Amino acid sequence: MGKGGNRSELQQTGDEVPSDLETISWDEVSKHNGLLTEDRSKWLVIDGQVYDITSWAMKHPGGRRLLSHYAGQDASEPFTAFHPDSQKVKKYLKALTVVGKVEQREARKDIESDFSKLRTTAQQMDLFKPKLTFYWIMAIHIILMDLFAYLNMLYFGVGWITFAVAAILASTAQVQAGWLQHDLGHLSVSKSRTVNRALHAMTMGCLKGASGNWWNHMHYQHHAKPNVMNKDPDVRLEALFVVGENMPKKIAEEGKSVMPYNHQHKYFFIIGPPLLFPVYFQFMTFYFCITRREWMDLFLMMTFYVRFFMWYIPLLGIFKAFLLFEVMRVCESIWFTWVAQSNHIPMNIEEDTGKPWLQLQLSATCNIVQSAFNDWFTGHLNFQIEHHLFPTMPRHNLHRIAPMARSLCKKHGIDYQLKTLSSALVDIVTSLEKSGKIWFDAYYSLRHDL
Structure with a gap:
């Protein structure tokens, strides 16, 4: 094929690979990752066909970065994982230029085939079918906690006890609304994509005061390449923390360290969870919202702030109402951050090596043991492994696929980590301490060499 000349303009659906397409080597595909070629072209593979996504990446509903993270790679498995209606979505592939075809790599054939069978089993078991009763209960208990936070002070008066009760209830409502919007954002509450999207925007805006589109922009990248440096927004090369084994060395090599990372496991408690x-x-x-002109999201967000301060300013005054808001946000932040990071920070954090979906997700995620409390406290993210493998599966079904996912990992020699809640939280701190030590040794070793 060379550098992309004589491209076929055949418009395919992706179900079968036409025999008359020219075969392209994987080495050639990997060059078109948006960085190596002179024209910054981007190709990706879906079901054996090579597509040119250079222009389409800007139009992709999930965002340019999400699609570009798989440029030069096989995107067949994430394509299926992110699109519950994949057969319908494949019709949109007709708008793309088909460059050619590739042969399936033998080294990945067995693991990808077995994972595909597991997905088929999950579909046959109706594990992608949501229980609306479950989500109604989730929504009602969130609204009631938010309402009782206000009524508690309205009827019992304003005091430190009622203030504390309001803060606890409001914070809990915010966290649980966060788990609910997470389900909606992953299209797992309704069979209708439109309904999921609308309810997600309303839940994020009206119940949480945040942008649904912003969350999608960030979170989908995380799922596409979890714990992959410079692709997962959660583990970008930031100035405050270094994580994993590779990032500390990179930061040290750059010589731009501005924080005492060897103490990050200590200052994490102060500037990490409380301030996120x-x-x-x-x-x-x-x-x-402002830079992307997401005016509808901004409008929905403002309904939350108007409602919150209309409730609490008449009762508390401006200063105490803002204090309640900040206490609520800090408590929510602590809860969310410890839960979200317990499944990821202690795991592998590395450069992108184009791993198959099963290996990619298992290297970056771990599970927490199941209990009624853990399910509620973590929003079922104690089944983080299964959630990452099947991001559109309703959370109440994750425990049913877990034994089969664990068996598949055992078959292929993939580490499936299951921890207690307490050990998972402790591992965050110990992993930060370990990464800080790696940075310290690398940084001062380089300074000594100079």
Whole structure:
């Protein structure tokens, strides 16, 4: 094929690979990752066909970055994972230029085939079918906690006890609304994509005061390439923390370290969980809406703030109402951050090597033991492995696929980690301490050599 000349303009659906397409080597495909070729072209593979996504990446509903993360790679498995209606979505592939075809790599054939069979089994068991009763209960208990936080002070008066009760109830409602919007964002609550999207925007905006589109932009990248440096937004090369074994060395080599990372396991308690929501998220969600002109998201967000302060300013005054808001955000942030990071920070964090879907997700995720409390406390993210393998599966069904996922991992020699909640939380701190030590040794070793 060379550098992309004589491209076939055949418009295919992706179900079968036409025999008259020219075969392209995987080495050639890998060059078109948006960086190596002179024209910055981007190709990706879906079901054996090579597509040119250079222009389409800008139009992709999930965002340019999400699609570009798989440029030069096989995107067949994530394509299926992210699209519950994959046969319908495949029709949109007709708009793309088919460059050629590739042969399936033998080294990945067995593991990809077995994972495909597991997905088929899950479909046959109706594990992608949501239980609306479950989600109604989730929604009602969130609304009631939010309402009781207000009624508690309205009827019992304003005092430190009622203030504390309001803060606890409001914070809990925010966290649980976060788990609910997570389900909606993954299209797992309704069979209709449109209904999921609409309810997601409303839940994020009206119940949480945040942008649904901002969340999608960030979170889908995380799922596409979890714990992959410079692709997963959660493990970008940031200035405050270094994680894993490779990132600390990279930061040390750059010589631009501005934090005492060898103490990060200590200052994590101060500037990590407590400040993620009230500072970073609070700023970014507004910044995203304004710079991307997401006016509907901004409008929905404002309904939350108008409602919150109309409730509490008449009772508390302006200062105490803002204090309640900040206490709520800090408590929510601590809860969310510890839960979300317990499944990821202690795991492998590395450069992108184009691993098959099963290996990619298992290297970056672990599970927490099941219990009624853990299910509720984590929003069923104690089944993080299964959630990452099947991101559109309703969370109430994740425990049913877990034994089969574990068996598949055992067959292929893939580590399937299951921890207690307490050990998972402790592992966050120990992994930060380990990464900080790696940075310290690398940084001062380089300075000594100079």
